[in-house]
Amino acid sequence: DIRMTQSPSSVSASVGGRVTITCRASQGISSWLTWYQQKPGKAPKVLIFAASSLQSGVPSRFSGSESGTEFTLTISSLQPDDFATYYCQQAHSFPLTFGGGTKVEIK
Amino acid sequence: QVQLVQPGAEVKKPGASVKISCKASHYTFTTYYIHWVRQAPGQGLEWMGMINPSGGSTTYAQKFQGRVTMTRDTSTSTVYMELSSLRSEDTAVYYCLPAVAGPTWFDSWGQGTLVTVSS
Numbered sequence: 001d002i003r004m005t006q007s008p009s010s011v012s013a014s015v016g017g018r019v020t021i022t023c024r025a026s027q028g029i030s031s032w033l034t035w036y037q038q039k040p041g042k043a044p045k046v047l048i049f050a051a052s053s054l055q056s057g058v059p060s061r062f063s064g065s066e067s068g069t070e071f072t073l074t075i076s077s078l079q080p081d082d083f084a085t086y087y088c089q090q091a092h093s094f095p096l097t098f099g100g101g102t103k104v105e106i107k
Numbered sequence: 108q109v110q111l112v113q114p115g116a117e118v119k120k121p122g123a124s125v126k127i128s129c130k131a132s133h134y135t136f137t138t139y140y141i142h143w144v145r146q147a148p149g150q151g152l153e154w155m156g157m158i159n160p161s162g163g164s165t166t167y168a169q170k171f172q173g174r175v176t177m178t179r180d181t182s183t184s185t186v187y188m189e190l191s192s193l194r195s196e197d198t199a200v201y202y203c204l205p206a207v208a209g210p211t212w213f214d215s216w217g218q219g220t221l222v223t224v225s226s
Contacts, residue, residue: 045216
């Protein structure tokens, strides 16, 4: 199974600040990496697919990048609506696997 | 627009089984595979497996092999996920998710079914 190691598990940031979340795959997954945002009591929502493609309707302050087996989600200017938990997921092979999540909290 | 409807909640005792329905509408039932992903309270997301509604073939995560069964009823456009030998750790929200064939991601999430396992 491909293990997805996400870091940090939580991060505190101020409105307007920049946040970077990392996800490392235990083996190569090409660009088959998706980022989700989840708010309390709600289902996850796709932000980024194929490592760097912005899902329709998602604000451009969200961006994704990759370097080998390391993937990064960046929120360039944190907004109040962005405080949530973020998950990565590899879509390269079965079983599909998720990172452990990163909770973005208000500083 | 793809729509999958699940029951809101189930309560089961340890050792029992739960069978969750997932009724599809507004699209051709055999178009999308149906995956099941669960999330325990305060925990992350876990992929359980998938079924191809067209032929009924299934792929299960090894963790659930022997304990999970996914089936479909084409006459009612419904997929079922049965999990047996329930324990408290199975308390979670269970989501059925439509997706194209092959490894993929999920861009259409419903409200899920909360399964509570408690004596």
